[in-house]
Amino acid sequence: MDPQEYRDARWYALLRAATDLGVDPEEAPALVQRLLDEQRRAIRRADDPDPLVHAALRDAVLGPPLSGHRPRWPGVAALAAALAVVGVVVALTRPEEPLPDRLRGDQVPSLFGYDGADARSALEARGFRVTLQPTRDCEVYGRVVASDPPPGTAYDRGDRITVYTSIPADVVCLNDYQDRATAWQLLDFANGRGPAPEFADRVFVYAGGAAPVVLDGTAARDPDAWAGTGVLEGLRAASDQVGLVDEHPLTYAIPAIRITRTDEGIGACGVPEPSVAGTGDAFAVLVRSPDRTGCPVRLDVFRDGDAILAVAYYPAS
Template identity: 70%
Template sequence: MDPHEYRDARWYALLRAAADLGVPDEDAPALVAQVLAANRRSIKRAEDPDPLVHDALRDAVLGPPPQAPSRRWVGVVALAAALVGIGVVVAVTRPDPPPPDRLRGDQVPSLFGYDGSDARALLEDRGLRVTVQPFRACEVYGRAVGSDPPAGTPYDAGDPITLYTSLPADVACLTDYQDRAASWQLLDFANHRGPAPTFADRVFVYPGDGPPLILDHAHAEDPDGWATTGVLDALRAASGRVSLVSEHPLSYAIPAVHVVPVGQGAGGCGVPTPAVAGTADVFALTIQPPERTGCPLRVEVYREDGAIVAIAYDPGSG
């Protein structure tokens, strides 16, 4: 049997088998990977590699019988020595603690703010084998809404991953569909993953703690033209945040978007009141931080005839 296909098909079952043998969850992936590497030729020759791999895994953990009381760790050390002899390094020590506020290159990335095509490209660029599956959700069509395994999960190149993209559940759950689509367009623009939204000839920008700024149409359509406002930089930074929730099992939280009428959702948090007259076409976009504490980043978007005429922004305190 092809060793790579066997690994893909049986990886999680082998992790469970290692756990049943007493291997700590955080050590199981390294041990299973090394057992598979050490038995690659036998797996390739076998029609059903399961028995030999389970025996090798048991021997790696418990040692071949009979064995002294300390045989569990003697077996692991023996496996390490054997693998070093064939040029494979075995990690029998506990890996470094996962970072609490970012993801390493060997962890599944956060897909917050991505549409399906960009998320797929990101995952494939990381060497993952991607399957896209629609998922019924109250979200704009085609946005990335999650993955299996989720963000933060360690992976190896060639591992499979399922990317879930939104399929709006029904009309009733997305009465704010157009506002939500406009919010994602603004976020895509901030993250350099999409064109500029439709801006008016002049755009008034009300930063959280400074005087209003005015951008002409050309500057508004250029991400660099927003540098003095801090708005796009803040949206980009908020989009990329993650927060470690649990090490066992390894779990991360990512931001969340809420789109509400401008008079709702501020609570004790707020933004400047723009001097925008003659328009009732306004909504508020908030990005809740992963920790869900403090005031979220909040952007109020004012439009006339479909074009953005003003933005009021507060960086929040999350």
């Protein structure tokens, strides 16, 4: 395969894989580019370079550091937890001074949380000529994982854009696939881009330390019934964030989600001991800000079979 074609198609997925392994987002581009340069001959000889490039990436991060250089990413123990991270598009650089975080109408929008069909509709409404390109990635099938040009790029009506959508093609992608699928259903529901996920006959909503709100299954499927809880509003606000991280070239970061256990991070960011239900069929969705600082929006999801019976919401700070 041509090395440049492989880089163009897989750049953002490789950046995400590096950060999922625990590499600082600031260092990920340099690390990925170095690996691609080192693997050019092997990539050219391979019909599918993905396995060898990902293996080289894992070796670079998890293997022994080069002599005389101290790695700036976490150790192996911390990296084991990071393997459950779910991300979309990550920051390439960060500015020395804070800059305004917004996109104008003549810039490529953030596609965080979109699937391919919704992304096509939204972009065509702006005048883009859209190509959907499936690509291997450990994300729920059909979810947008990158675009070319990326978010924040200035455009004119009639410009072409390629939107890369996920095809899970590795058995490791199945580890928390259903949890990720449910998380995206909740985000689609909050953002008005999809129906409600499956809810139990009664749904307990814990938000902001207030007394729980109890919704019956029919009411839970109505976004208006969630008004006052702050849950859907918080998820929408977190989804809409962007961060300007470099002006030359113009580079923006967008949110990412992470799936983890409800008993992970107890005590951090004001999250109490789980008390809604057992954690055997439960998971936490973390919607991380573009700059990955502070405490993310967190939604603990408790299920009975496939039906959601309770959620506990913790706003970002």
